[in-house]
Amino acid sequence: MATDGDNNAAIWQSDEGAKAYVSKQDARELKRLAQWRLMGELLPFDDDAAFTILDIGAGTGPAARALLDLYPNATAVLADFSAAMMDEGLASMRPYEGRYSYVTFDMTSGDWPAEIPADLGCVVTSQCVHHIDDLAKQQLFVEIYEHLRIGGWYLNFDPINTADPLIDAAWQRANQRQDPEAAAKETHRTPEEQIRYENHVRYMMPLEPQLEFLTNAGFESIDIYWKHLDYVIYGGSKPK
Numbered sequence: 001m002a003t004d005g006d007n008n009a010a011i012w013q014s015d016e017g018a019k020a021y022v023s024k025q026d027a028r029e030l031k032r033l034a035q036w037r038l039m040g041e042l043l044p045f046d047d048d049a050a051f052t053i054l055d056i057g058a059g060t061g062p063a064a065r066a067l068l069d070l071y072p073n074a075t076a077v078l079a080d081f082s083a084a085m086m087d088e089g090l091a092s093m094r095p096y097e098g099r100y101s102y103v104t105f106d107m108t109s110g111d112w113p114a115e116i117p118a119d120l121g122c123v124v125t126s127q128c129v130h131h132i133d134d135l136a137k138q139q140l141f142v143e144i145y146e147h148l149r150i151g152g153w154y155l156n157f158d159p160i161n162t163a164d165p166l167i168d169a170a171w172q173r174a175n176q177r178q179d180p181e182a183a184a185k186e187t188h189r190t191p192e193e194q195i196r197y198e199n200h201v202r203y204m205m206p207l208e209p210q211l212e213f214l215t216n217a218g219f220e221s222i223d224i225y226w227k228h229l230d231y232v233i234y235g236g237s238k239p240k
């Protein structure tokens, strides 16, 4: 693995990178289930509505699964550029057989596969938009908008950073007190963990410009629907 430059694809498309992420999946899912569920609860659809969900950077599909649980007549397209991550997701997705499909898609390519319909009820992204640079984020939001039906929603659950050192220090203090074990691990990273950490933070950015990207793409009803320290769920709808 390269130690400098953008090695996002090399990390996620390797078996090693996928396995390292998935090895902590159970603990992560317990911690984030309420947020994935909230993304579904925010949608303006009846419980029995039939619509298509697109989960970009889906990985093993936890966000899509939470939405499929809330909406039993919905179906999901899980898009990712990593065969290794999609392979890892097959077991977790087995109970949803017939209601979902995986599709290979690089969200920075601008080249949306035909398997992704252009009348999506909602698009969700979880823990992946921070892996692409600022221009790619802006382009992605425009492309998401174009693939939503009128009244459709986009929600992004992602980490952010801040230019204010005092805010950053406060986030870190609270994070360390809330999860001392994770904080201790951060100071004892293996070289591979350090590379993955650098990839994690490379394109992370503050919240405000990301909300502006949504506005510029045409979204309305934009809000920070949930926030805890440096993690947020923001999004908006395609106006009627």
Ligand SMILES: C[S@@+](CC[C@H](N)C(=O)[O-])C[C@H]1O[C@@H](n2cnc3c(N)ncnc32)[C@H](O)[C@@H]1O
Binding pocket: 008, 012, 013, 021, 056, 057, 058, 059, 060, 061, 062, 063, 079, 080, 081, 082, 085, 105, 106, 107, 108, 125, 126, 127, 128, 131, 132
């Ligand atoms: C941190 S994991 C998150 C997976 C899942 N959404 C979750 O919340 O557990 C990041 C995912 O984004 C995918 N990813 C990263 N860059 C991507 C890109 N340019 N296009 C498509 N998928 C990408 C990775 O393969 C990986 O599955």
